[in-house]
Amino acid sequence: MSLELNKILGAVLGTVTFTLAVGFVTELVFKKEPPAKPGFEIAVAEAAPAAAATAGAPAAAGAPAAAAAPAPAAEVVAPIAERLKTADAAKGATTAKACAACHSEDNSGANKVGPGLWNVVNRKPGTHEGFKYSDQVVAFGQTATWDYDNLDKWLTSPKALVPGTKMAFAGLKKPEDRANVIAYLRTLSDNPAPLP
Ligand code: HEC
Known part of the structure; x- marks a missing residue:
């Protein structure tokens, strides 16, 4: 059961x-x-x-x-070739006083904390006589020139263009300041480079 x-x-x-x-x-x-x-x-x-x-x-x-x-x-930044058309080298000279702490700007080409800037436009990076550059800037110079484009990028932020550079300068934020300074750098020569 x-x-x-x-x-x-x-x-x-x-x-x-x-x-x-x-x-x-x-x-x-x-x-x-x-x-x-x-x-x-x-x-x-x-x-x-x-x-x-x-x-x-x-x-x-x-x-x-x-x-x-x-x-x-x-807000698109106009290319440096465009901005140089309206750039003011005299204003650039004033802004470039910030550079003079480290760079000579006359034709002595003397080196200070940074290399002399005489004839810098279209120069090969890392080649100014007697200056001890960082390896990074020398390497950059293997393939680049200080043309207007590269100067514009460099002055926007040296460390962004060439990581490891010893140029201790944050950069010029305003596109128009950079154009003015580059217009001024161009005058640092007996034979200024042609404008783009
Ligand atoms: C605090 C110092 C300092 C200031 C300020 C400074 N620089 Fe420099 N600059 C340097 C040094 C150091 C180098 C070398 C960088 C390296 O070897 O890595 C250099 C390199 C350069 C180069 C490359 C030159 C070459 O022969 O390859 C340019 C161009 C330049 N500086 C432009 C400027 C301009 C324009 C300004 C101002 C807006 C400026 N610098 C402000 C220290 C400075």
Whole structure:
């Protein structure tokens, strides 16, 4: 009798367990798939509301900031060849007083903390006589010239153009200051290089 009951209970339990197991496995199999597909399908539908939500939130609080942000990126610096057309060498001479702490600017070509700047336009970097350059500037000179473009980059940030240079000068942030200084550097020669 109790053996019969055990069999029945066993059968019931077995069925329940089997049902649960099937349900569990079914869930594993089918729960996994749906997220993959709807994710792809919903992406289309949700992309717009999501974008609208994120765009909407800052739009309320920071619309001016959002509008102002693209402005600096959109502000394109004219190439140095263009800026030199309106550059002012006299103003450049004033700005270049900051350079004179380290550079001689007369035709003595004397070296100070930095190499003499006489005839620097179109010179090979790292080649001024008697100056002990960093290896980095000498290496830069293997492939480059101090043309207007490179001078513009150099004066924007010497360390960005030639990492490891020992010219301890942060750079001239204003494109027009650099153009003026370069126009002035050009005059430091008996034979100024042609303008671009
Ligand atoms: C704190 C000192 C210092 C100041 C200020 C400074 N320089 Fe220099 N400059 C140097 C040194 C040092 C070097 C050599 C860099 C090297 O060998 O890595 C150098 C190198 C140069 C070179 C490369 C010359 C060559 O023969 O290859 C140019 C061009 C130059 N400087 C221009 C300027 C100009 C223009 C200014 C001002 C806007 C300026 N520097 C301000 C110290 C200075």
